Amino acid sequence: MIQQVDREILDHMIDPKNYGSMEDPDAIGIGENPQNGEKVIVYLKVDDAGEAPRIASIRFQAIGCMTTVVAGSIITEEARELAFPQAEEMISVALGMLENVPPEEAACSEMVALALQAAMDTWHARRENPEIPALVYKIENTCVTKEETAKENG
Amino acid sequence: MKRLLQKTHEAWLATQMAAFMARNTESKRWLNEAAMILWRHFTWIEHEMVVRGIEYDYDRETIPIKVERLSVMIADLNRRYGEIELLLGASEDAALKERIAHDLEYLRFAAGRLPDETVRAFSMERRYKDLDLGKEATDALTLFLFEESYKEYELILIYNYLRAHNDDTFLDRIFGILIDESFFHLRSFGEMMAEMGILGVPRVVHESLYKVESLERFLLDGIDEEIAAKEQCRELSQAVAAESEELAKFFDFINNQENYHIALMKEAVEHYRAEGR
Numbered sequence: 001m002i003q004q005v006d007r008e009i010l011d012h013m014i015d016p017k018n019y020g021s022m023e024d025p026d027a028i029g030i031g032e033n034p035q036n037g038e039k040v041i042v043y044l045k046v047d048d049a050g051e052a053p054r055i056a057s058i059r060f061q062a063i064g065c066m067t068t069v070v071a072g073s074i075i076t077e078e079a080r081e082l083a084f085p086q087a088e089e090m091i092s093v094a095l096g097m098l099e100n101v102p103p104e105e106a107a108c109s110e111m112v113a114l115a116l117q118a119a120m121d122t123w124h125a126r127r128e129n130p131e132i133p134a135l136v137y138k139i140e141n142t143c144v145t146k147e148e149t150a151k152e153n154g
Numbered sequence: 155m156k157r158l159l160q161k162t163h164e165a166w167l168a169t170q171m172a173a174f175m176a177r178n179t180e181s182k183r184w185l186n187e188a189a190m191i192l193w194r195h196f197t198w199i200e201h202e203m204v205v206r207g208i209e210y211d212y213d214r215e216t217i218p219i220k221v222e223r224l225s226v227m228i229a230d231l232n233r234r235y236g237e238i239e240l241l242l243g244a245s246e247d248a249a250l251k252e253r254i255a256h257d258l259e260y261l262r263f264a265a266g267r268l269p270d271e272t273v274r275a276f277s278m279e280r281r282y283k284d285l286d287l288g289k290e291a292t293d294a295l296t297l298f299l300f301e302e303s304y305k306e307y308e309l310i311l312i313y314n315y316l317r318a319h320n321d322d323t324f325l326d327r328i329f330g331i332l333i334d335e336s337f338f339h340l341r342s343f344g345e346m347m348a349e350m351g352i353l354g355v356p357r358v359v360h361e362s363l364y365k366v367e368s369l370e371r372f373l374l375d376g377i378d379e380e381i382a383a384k385e386q387c388r389e390l391s392q393a394v395a396a397e398s399e400e401l402a403k404f405f406d407f408i409n410n411q412e413n414y415h416i417a418l419m420k421e422a423v424e425h426y427r428a429e430g431r
Binding site for chain 1: 213215216220276278280289292293296300301304352353357358360362363
């Protein structure tokens with residue numbers, strides 16, 4: 001959950017980067033919160049000409065809150081043009097950083113990172129089987145705060 | 155037809171955004187009316203697609219609105235209206251085509267006569283009128299406006315899609331009321347965003363949200379969301395009360411309006427169950 005709105009966050013709120021669907025993507029990946037059905041869908045165009053596949057173009061859509069949209073805007077902007085190994089490293093660093101963040105604040109970013117990972121894994125899997133559907137990875141963090149859980153449980 | 159629907163959707167939203175950014179009272183009134191005319195075109199085109207069995211969604215392009223002068227936005231609106239005119243050939247409804255063509259011709263004429271003005275809706279000042287709300291309350295208000303302006307746009311599209319595919323008069327009445335209510339909330343929040351210099355176009359709504367698998371589930375989840383929105387309004391009202399009685403009263407007013415939405419949605423669930431669907 002966004003606690004403070006600075007200029008950079010505001011820019012992403014007003015104009016989320018890479019937001020929207022993509023025509024004929026090479027791969028789609030989905031990050032999902034099994035507790036409330038929120039999800040992030042990442043679409044990739046992949047450049048396979050080099051040594052490692054590279055993200056040529058990336059878009060995302062979010063069924064979730066503004067924090068998820070901001071996280072999607074930041075992470076997809078970072079991932080643009082990266083080779084898959086670099087993108088995976090970025091995801092690993094991001095997920096590592098989230099370990100020190102309260103779960104309800106980490107959930108949105110985790111959902112975006114997992115959607116990106118799922119999209120890259122879908123791309124790999126489709127090379128073996130082009131019919132394979134988009135992979136869906138579920139998050140471990142929850143965006144429901146302890147206070148909200150306590151309230152719901154009476 | 156799909157492109158005609160999409161471009162009409164974009165023109166409606168762009169015109170609504172122009173209405174938010176206009177400060178001249180007459181320009182604002184005219185642009186709001188123009189947006190509602192385009193919204194009606196959108197629903198009529200959609201109806202023809204439903205009748206003809208044409209599959210569609212509410213996907214659209216990004217709509218750039220960050221301008222320094224209203225005349226730049228008006229020029230873009232006129233380009234959009236012209237584009238729709240060129241796409242009208244896809245419709246098989248002669249009366250509808252004629253109606254839309256005449257409307258667009260007038261919209262282009264009248265939009266071109268609106269006085270120019272400097273746009274302040276993107277100043278990023280985050281100041282509502284002359285109030286000094288403090289950082290915490292300003293951040294909370296900013297987040298609320300972004301979340302809820304999107305939510306109202308989403309609800310307009312969801313209820314509109316459900317309405318377009320519904321033949322039950324009881325539900326049609328409820329969906330109609332909820333669409334009208336969301337329009338009022340969207341306009342209220344959009345005006346506040348423009349006043350604070352943080353106007354943004356709501357993001358594209360994902361297809362899975364309006365092509366609902368279970369109407370009952372959607373309504374029950376919607377009731378929970380309305381209850382959460384009430385709580386947000388209550389918190390926001392408290393946060394701004396010390397600085398602004400006007401804003402606090404406004405959020406109490408929105409909070410109380412949600413009660414009726416919840417009651418209508420409960421009625422819809424009961425009716426849906428009673429019909430044995």
